[in-house]
Amino acid sequence: MKKIVASCIVFLCCLLLASPQGALAGYKAEYRLSVVPGPSSGWAQTAEFFASLVKERSKGRINIKVYPSAQLMAGKQTSEFLLLRNGSIDFSLASTINWSPQIKELNLTALPFFLAVEPDRYKAMDAIMAGKSGKMIIESVEAKGVKFIGWAENGFRELTTSKGPIMSPNDLKGLKIRVVGSPIFIETFRELGANPVNMNWSEATTGFQQGLVDGQENPTNGINIPLKIWDFHKFHCDWHYLIDPLLLCANSKVWDGFSPEDQKLLTACALEAEKFGKALSRLGMDNGESLRLLQQLDKVPAVRDPYACMQEHGMKVSRLSADNIRVFYNATAPVREKWAKTIGEELVKAAQEDMAAVR
Ligand code: X2X
Numbered sequence: 173m174k175k176i177v178a179s180c181i182v183f184l185c186c187l188l189l190a191s192p193q194g195a196l197a198g199y200k201a202e203y204r205l206s207v208v209p210g211p212s213s214g215w216a217q218t219a220e221f222f223a224s225l226v227k228e229r230s231k232g233r234i235n236i237k238v239y240p241s242a243q244l245m246a247g248k249q250t251s252e253f254l255l256l257r258n259g260s261i262d263f264s265l266a267s268t269i270n271w272s273p274q275i276k277e278l279n280l281t282a283l284p285f286f287l288a289v290e291p292d293r294y295k296a297m298d299a300i301m302a303g304k305s306g307k308m309i310i311e312s313v314e315a316k317g318v319k320f321i322g323w324a325e326n327g328f329r330e331l332t333t334s335k336g337p338i339m340s341p342n343d344l345k346g347l348k349i350r351v352v353g354s355p356i357f358i359e360t361f362r363e364l365g366a367n368p369v370n371m372n373w374s375e376a377t378t379g380f381q382q383g384l385v386d387g388q389e390n391p392t393n394g395i396n397i398p399l400k401i402w403d404f405h406k407f408h409c410d411w412h413y414l415i416d417p418l419l420l421c422a423n424s425k426v427w428d429g430f431s432p433e434d435q436k437l438l439t440a441c442a443l444e445a446e447k448f449g450k451a452l453s454r455l456g457m458d459n460g461e462s463l464r465l466l467q468q469l470d471k472v473p474a475v476r477d478p479y480a481c482m483q484e485h486g487m488k489v490s491r492l493s494a495d496n497i498r499v500f501y502n503a504t505a506p507v508r509e510k511w512a513k514t515i516g517e518e519l520v521k522a523a524q525e526d527m528a529a530v531r
Contacts (some may be wrong), residue, residue: 202236204237207219209240213395214453218448222445253270254265263420266418270489281417285411285500288328290531300527309404317424328391332396341364341500349368353370376388392408420445456478
């Protein structure tokens with residue numbers, strides 16, 4: 173008996189010595205962070221940046237692994253929120269677009285041309301995130317049962333097509349455009365006279381290859397360039413019609429399992445990931461601020477000038493003037509009016525005020 177007790181004690185001591193600190197605190201050996209697009213996207217790189225910062229600062233106690241390409245949701249991007257909430261996923265760096273079917277407030281930044289007509293669209297986005305409307309969005313996400321940790325950015329979504337340049341709604345007539353499975357996208361493209369086709373991102377590249385659609389819309393730096401969109405579409409329309417912010421969130425139980433110090437650590441790392449992610453998304457399209465930040469971090473990507481890059485690859489880039497954008501804005505007024513009611517007039521008004529304050 174004594175021998176058995178002694179060996180148990182030895183065994184337990186070995187176990188304690190071998191465990192990383194995290195395991196002692198009841199932490200998981202690995203937390204799974206989900207991302208919809210592939211590993212080369214700006215979005216997945218932002219997630220990797222966050223995970224490695226957390227690992228370094230927690231001295232290995234918190235080990236987050238990034239799972240790109242919608243693999244944790246078998247490609248069904250609009251079910252991600254439910255999987256995070258029920259604990260199948262621990263963390264997610266998620267697009268508002270993919271969660272908007274469950275959280276109607278997240279359609280705010282998908283109101284067509286709502287930010288595009290602002291004098292500085294990036295300032296407008298930052299003002300929403302930092303303002304009253306941003307707080308209202310965070311409250312609406314947390315009210316649905318997940319913990320918000322921080323913001324990031326997929327980027328302003330620009331249109332790429334295979335059949336000719338797009339300068340006005342007329343040019344879009346009858347074109348088949350791949351969109352995400354969120355109703356406001358279908359309605360916006362129908363209003364513009366196009367023929368929207370709902371397709372998961374996991375199937376979209378094959379769809380482009382096979383010519384199932386004539387175009388698609390996604391952010392330039394984060395998605396279109398890493399995907400080499402010029403292999404499928406030769407026309408780029410810079411219309412900034414809406415923006416796709418990202419929400420870094422955790423399953424509530426997972427979050428509650430962290431010590432208050434580690435919760436602070438995670439929030440601080442998220443703030444840095446937000447700056448990094450925004451710089452990746454805005455590089456070459458802002459006043460030079462993004463380049464400076466990426467230089468400081470020693471993380472300047474190979475493509476610094478997205479417009480030159482697209483042109484070098486044979487794309488014809490149409491950069492719409494404020495007047496061109498105004499035509500699209502007017503043409504999509506019914507969609508904004510209808511969706512403002514669904515989103516909540518109070519939230520839309522708060523966003524208008526936040527944006528007006530930085531004009
Ligand atoms: O599906 C898309 O277009 C993507 C990758 O941008 C999102 O997940 C919203």
